[in-house]
Amino acid sequence: MTTSYPCSRILLAVLALILIFPGLSPVLGAKKGPKEVPVGVARAVVKSFTTKISLPGTVVPWAITQLSAEIDGRVLKIHFREGQRVKKGDLLVQMRTLPLELQRELARAEEKLVAARLEACGR
Secondary structure, three states: OOOOOHHHHHHHHHHHHHHHOHHHOOOOOOOOOOOOOOOOOOOOOOOOOOOOOOOOOOOOOOOOOOOOOOOOOOEEEEOOOOOOOOOOOOOOEEEOOHHHHHHHHHHHHHHHHHHHHHHHOOO
């Protein structure tokens, strides 16, 4: 004689439905995951900002140039800043030229005097 258990068949059918259709579990009282979390909304704003980072280190130049004048004299004006890139032919320093101009004028005057004396001697 066979005994049937209708309750066990129903329970087996419900478990099969839960496994096949997991969306039915809330209907049957199972928990559905994390609770709802409130979300805030805000407008995006465009702003500029700067970031300052201080790091230890040594700055090494790409090239070092020794600057010297062919003549002695005082510097009137420097036309570059330290670290600035310069090209060949750029004016770097303006020198005080008055003593040189006076020496040139004196040399021209002496040249004219010597030429006049040579001419007076009959040459």
